[in-house]
Amino acid sequence: MLLVAPLIIILCIFYFYPLLKLFPESLYRDGHLSLENYNHFFRTPLYTFILFRTIRIAAETTILCFLLGYPTAYLMASVRNPRITALMMLCIMLPFFTSILARSYSWIALLQTKGFVNFVLINLGFIERPVRLLYNEYAVLVGMVHIMLPFMILPIYSVLRNIDTRLVKAARNLGANSREAFIRITFPLSLPGIGAGVMITFILALGFYITPALLGGPSTLMMSTLIDQQVNRLGDWEFAGAIVVVLLASTILIVSIFDKLVGLDKIYK
Amino acid sequence: MNPSAPQEKRILLIGFVTLILFFLILPTLMVIPMSISETRYLVLPPKGFTLKWFLQFFTDPRWLGPTLLSLRVALFSAVLSVVLGTLASLALVRGRLPGKRVIYIMLMSPMMIPVIVIGFAAYGMFVRFHLIGTTIGIVLAHCIICIPFSVVVISANLQRVDISLELAARNLGASARQAFFRITIPSIKPGIFAASLFCFVESLDELIMTMFIIGTTKMTLPLRIFTEIRFRISPVIAAASTVFVIVATLAIVISTYIDKKK
Incomplete structure (x- = not known):
């Protein structure tokens, strides 16, 4: 089939070939073949620290997204009223489709010294004068969780929604309480959704630019x-x-770990 | 066991999830009051009402030029990604291709590799083909990012279409071309619409590839917003962001409509 050819040709010229060239080209320093660039990266504590910080922030974002996303997906899958489901879906899809830049701008306005969050905290009596909430790691984390959360909720929701409710009922009939039924039936069955959500969130968070910038x-x-x-x-x-x-090597490493654990095909479904 | 316990847990869950949904939706919608208030930032209670930021957004060439360029680029990228994505999906779903899984993962990979890596790598090639600072260059760069969405959506749609319809058409005397345009294309229309929408929205918001390819003479809307946030923080950004919220709303309305038709 020649139909896939135009796409493959374009991607090869402007994407695969340049990606393959990255490594050999990174071995040059001032026109000479050397490992100097890598030496510089791994010998400078600041740079290795940045690598670990990136992985740590991506992991924190993923964990927070899971803790907030799973209950949301669970409730959405168990709601019987289609209008409420639609409303919940709107609250998830509208941010999902809205420009990341626009949402980052919103967070700047919310978190700035004279912003909404400081206003609320002062009025509730938690703090006496405005605190600096922006331009630190917490601000980055909040912004990233806000952007990644839909990527976690949607795959988990689509798996939870398709779990046969008779399985849970059968477990309850056989004497399991609701908690046991959740731990032994619902949660294990939702693992493919969790795997997909965790993988997408972690990988995207690893290469995130706009929010940290x-x-x-x-x-x-x-x-x-x-x-x-x-x-x-x-x-x-x-x-x-x-x-x-x-960065590319870390991404590929993490993708292949997830591929072993979850299977890459999962995220396309 | 206390029979009211599950009920209480449920109420707790509902409360928790409501807070999460507020966390998701409030910052998204907050740009709207910001874009129509007189003050630079949202002050509580909001002061005054003005449309001057919108007026500036739609008249100032510093905003209008990039907006028009972004719209044009988004339109071209959506069309190109969907045409290429449809062809590739046909080959992947219907064709007898060796190494389908590998090709599929290759086509999906731009979704997983950090955009800054792709932009950095592709820059040299765009220089060599004299595409830096050209509209075609930006369109091509956006297509690399949009292709995975287009292929995922369209091939999923194609998988659900019954191949026996096409075979029946061929049996009844239709040429391969006729069967393709009269049977296959109409049956994957929802997928094509959804993919165009996705690619359009994605291209409209693309910043990082653009930064590498754009050169020094052109400006897209996301790049304008990005530089304004970094160096000036003008309230026009709120107006521009509101336009993005409206685009998102339209995208949802249209995709719901497509879903219903299916």
Whole structure:
């Protein structure tokens, strides 16, 4: 079949070939073949720290999204009234379709010193004067959870919705209480949805750029903002190439771990 | 066992989820009051009512130019991604292709690899083909990002279409081309619509690929918003963001409509 050919050709020229070239090109420093770029990355504590921070923030985002997303998906799957389901779906889809930039801007307005969150905290008496909520790791985390949450809820919901309710009823009939029925029936059956949600969230969070760039500060550099800094501010493409390879390698490593555990095909369904 | 316990748990769950839904929806909708209030930021209670930020958004060439460019790019990228995605889906679902799984994962991979990695890698190629700063270049860059969505949606739709309809048409004397345009295309229309919508919205919001490809003479809407947030924080951003919320609402309305028709 030649139908897939045009797409493959375009992707090969502008995507696969450049990706394959990344590694050999990252081995050059000032035109000479060397491991200097990688040496520089792994010998400088700041850079390895940024790599670990990126993985940590991605993991924190994923855990928070799961803790908030699972109950939401669970309730949505168990609601009988189609209007309420539709309303809940709207609350999830509207942010999902709205520009990430627009939502980041909203968070800046909410979290700034004179913003809504400080206003509420002062009026509730939790704090006496405005605190600095922006440009730190917490702001990045809040913004990322807000953006990733729909990616966690939707796959879990689609699995939960299709679980045969008779299984749960049978378990209850056979003497299980609601908690046992959840732990032994519903939760294990929803694992494929959880796997897909966790995988998408973690992978996207790993390469996230906009939120750390806008809600984070200089002390919250992540891999993608570090690449941006090296390219656009310092113009060091050779060193940036090595960071790109490290980010790409970490992503591929994590994707293949998930592929073993969950199966990649799951996320397309 | 206390019989009211499950009921209490349920109420707790409902309360918790309601808070989560507020967390999702409030920051999304908050740009609307911000875009029509006189003050730079949302002050409580909101002060004044004005449409001047919208007026500036729709008249100031610094905003209008990038908006028109973004709309044009989004339209082209949606069309190109959907045409290429439809062809690829046909080959993947209907064709006898060796290594289908590998090709499928290859086509999906732009969804998983960080966009900044793709942008960084592709930059050199775009330079070599003199595509930096051209509309075609930006469209092509957006297509790489949009392709996975297009292939996922359209091939899923194609999988549900009964192949015996096409075979019947062929049996009744239709040429391969006739069967394709009269049977196959109409039956995957919902998938094509949904994919176009997805790609359009995705391209309209694309920032990172654009940053690498755009050069110095052009500006897209997301790039304008990004630079404004970083250096100026003008209230026009709220007006632009409101336009994005309206686009999202339209996208949901249209996709619900497509779903109902199915």
